[in-house]
Amino acid sequence: MRAHLVLVVLIAHLVSFASSLSQGSLVVDDNGTQLTYTDSGAPSGSQSYTTIFAVHGMGFNGGIFSKIQALAPTRRFRIVAVNRRGYAGSTPLSTFEQNVILNGTAEQRSEFSQTIGVELLMFMDTFIQQHDIPVFNGDRNSDGGVALLAWSIGNMAGLAAVAHIVDVPEATQSRLAARLRTFIMQESSSNALGLPAPPQNWVPLDISDPTIPAAHQYTAFAQWVSAYFDHGNLSSKDPNVISWVVPSSFTPFTVFNMSRSQYDSIVDTTDNPALDADQLALTSALEANYRASNFNSTLRSILPHMENWFITGTRSASFGPYCIWVVEDDNAAAGGGFVNFKTIDGVNHLMHWDFPELSVSVYQSMIFS
Numbered sequence: 260m261r262a263h264l265v266l267v268v269l270i271a272h273l274v275s276f277a278s279s280l281s282q283g284s285l286v287v288d289d290n291g292t293q294l295t296y297t298d299s300g301a302p303s304g305s306q307s308y309t310t311i312f313a314v315h316g317m318g319f320n321g322g323i324f325s326k327i328q329a330l331a332p333t334r335r336f337r338i339v340a341v342n343r344r345g346y347a348g349s350t351p352l353s354t355f356e357q358n359v360i361l362n363g364t365a366e367q368r369s370e371f372s373q374t375i376g377v378e379l380l381m382f383m384d385t386f387i388q389q390h391d392i393p394v395f396n397g398d399r400n401s402d403g404g405v406a407l408l409a410w411s412i413g414n415m416a417g418l419a420a421v422a423h424i425v426d427v428p429e430a431t432q433s434r435l436a437a438r439l440r441t442f443i444m445q446e447s448s449s450n451a452l453g454l455p456a457p458p459q460n461w462v463p464l465d466i467s468d469p470t471i472p473a474a475h476q477y478t479a480f481a482q483w484v485s486a487y488f489d490h491g492n493l494s495s496k497d498p499n500v501i502s503w504v505v506p507s508s509f510t511p512f513t514v515f516n517m518s519r520s521q522y523d524s525i526v527d528t529t530d531n532p533a534l535d536a537d538q539l540a541l542t543s544a545l546e547a548n549y550r551a552s553n554f555n556s557t558l559r560s561i562l563p564h565m566e567n568w569f570i571t572g573t574r575s576a577s578f579g580p581y582c583i584w585v586v587e588d589d590n591a592a593a594g595g596g597f598v599n600f601k602t603i604d605g606v607n608h609l610m611h612w613d614f615p616e617l618s619v620s621v622y623q624s625m626i627f628s
């Protein structure tokens with residue numbers, strides 16, 4: 260009897276949790292290209308709030324942000340999780356676009372990358388106009404404005420957006436410039452920045468290990484990338500202290516903390532992750548976007564409020580802890596002060612699933628500083 264009651268309460272909780280997010284889709288160009296999203300909504304009452312546009316990674320759609328979305332209203336945030344092309348009902352990449360990714364000329368590839376960035380900018384601008392998203396008043400202790408949170412391979416899209424702020428209509432540019440206060444690069448890999456991975460790099464995909472059956476490689480990736488790793492002393496910045504391949508035996512992988520229905524609605528093992536991996540070959544466009552978004556003073560002055568952050572967890576899959584060193588070095592080489600850094604103790608690549616309260620606090624500390 261008691262167990263039944265608990266079950267009923269649990270189901271009621273899950274239903275209210277799921278239904279508190281609204282879903283939608285915005286057209287982002289003249290061709291009818293659509294990006295779908297979920298929205299935690301404006302906090303109730305007339306309180307002010309800050310909007311976070313969150314961009315998911317490879318093999319996990321925007322549903323991976325649902326736990327932080329559930330917390331958003333109580334923390335004076337509105338979190339909009341946008342699904343990149345192909346994921347969760349967003350317009351798939353066309354055959355032409357797929358051919359450009361694999362076989363296009365350098366110019367076609369950089370146009371493609373620009374298109375992805377412009378689509379995300381148009382998405383944010385359309386959302387801002389439809390929902391009357393408040394501007395940022397320049398006081399970093401105040402609510403208002405927007406943050407862009409790009410996670411994992413979603414950094415390809417986030418960086419493309421910031422880098423192409425000069426390629427959208429002037430009205431869009433000025434609405435975004437008046438609002439964009441923080442750009443958070445969470446757990447990018449170096450190759451999503453167009454930069455090489457070190458020789459030790461390994462992923463459970465057939466590019467690293469051809470014995471992994473192609474049909475199961477993205478299932479393997481979703482498991483591995485959600486594991487916890489026991490790295491050595493990361494302050495040493497020595498690639499050899501990173502556990503490149505084997506996860507910890509002592510902490511369950513994040514995917515093991517998903518119910519079957521959560522897993523089925525969030526984890527994507529179709530062609531979408533494969534198309535993401537293909538885009539890593541757009542190295543020169545990716546690197547140009549990374550350098551422009553972070554280290555080009557002219558571009559940064561067009562977004563005068565934007566503070567850039569690069570964050571990773573101490574127990575994340577190899578590429579995150581490695582990549583933060585690369586960006587730290589580039590920041591120093593550029594004279595310093597372009598990017599802020601934070602390493603979060605004890606969390607892994609999917610911090611926002613396993614530690615939603617902590618994650619919102621981490622984002623808050625960056626958005627309000």
Ligand SMILES: *[C@@H]1O[C@H](CO)[C@@H](O)[C@H](O)[C@H]1NC(C)=O
Nearest residue numbers: 287288289290292353355374
């Ligand atoms: C619309 O699609 C055509 C053909 O696929 C393409 O050439 C054009 O660049 C697209 N326009 C936009 C705004 O994306």
Ligand SMILES: *[C@@H]1O[C@H](CO)[C@@H](O)[C@H](O)[C@H]1NC(C)=O
Nearest residue numbers: 354357358359360361362363
């Ligand atoms: C790309 O070109 C290679 C040969 O250069 C060819 O084998 C492959 O089918 C092409 N792929 C696409 C998607 O056009």
Ligand SMILES: *[C@@H]1O[C@H](CO)[C@@H](O)[C@H](O)[C@H]1NC(C)=O
Nearest residue numbers: 491492493494495496497500
């Ligand atoms: C970790 O590495 C840093 C930098 O090399 C060093 O200063 C520190 O003593 C090391 N910590 C431990 C526990 O070995």
Ligand SMILES: *[C@@H]1O[C@H](CO)[C@@H](O)[C@H](O)[C@H]1NC(C)=O
Nearest residue numbers: 515516517518519521612613
């Ligand atoms: C995930 O972890 C949290 C916190 O440990 C727990 O409350 C929740 O029940 C877990 N969910 C699943 C689906 O295992």
Ligand SMILES: *[C@@H]1O[C@H](CO)[C@@H](O)[C@H](O)[C@H]1NC(C)=O
Nearest residue numbers: 422425551555556557558559
């Ligand atoms: C910096 O960005 C501006 C604006 O997009 C561009 O005109 C300029 O060429 C860039 N500078 C460098 C060194 O790439």
